[in-house]
Amino acid sequence: MDFELVPPTGVGPLRIGMTRHAANAALDSLRDLFAISESDRPGQHIFRPSGLMISIHCVRDMLEATELGRPSSQTDRVLFQGVDVFALPAREVVRRVGEFTSIEEDPDDDASFVAPGLLLSFWRPFAADDQPEEAQGYYFSSVLLARPGYYDTPAQAAERLQQRS
DSSP, X not given: OEEEEETTTEETTEETTOBHHHXXXXXXXXXXXXXXXXXXXXXXXXXXXXXXXXXXXXXXXXXXXEEEEOOSSTTSEEEETTEXXXXXXXXXXXXXXXXXXXXXXXXXXXXXXXXXXXXXXXEOSSOOTTOXXXXXXXXXOEEEEEXXXXXXXXXXXXXXXXXXX
């Protein structure tokens, strides 16, 4: 199954801003009823048979972010504008996402990248860009799609609120 990241709207039936109840139902709809994982936690995350992890992050009864973890097989793909974010090397994902928007290395973690204009962040535990056999560092391990303002510092959040008034 293909999961298309559509920032800032969501992915699949998971829509940023939906209620926790609706997000729980949407997450549950993504389970494979013939291969339910013992690791599933209703209202938190599921694991599909491919190994793809899908989690939801709700605050104040609202879906704020969805995170997807790299599958172990290609039966599930996570795409952004045709870029398979888990099948391509991390540096290639950064280059191709950079064709659509600004993407920056996380100043605190050189293995992670954020596309603040899209509210997407890409993570891997360490960088191993020249070592394809080191899959955990060569490919991204997770991608997070979040609500506008999710990455704001307190000062940025205050500025965003002031701009709305």
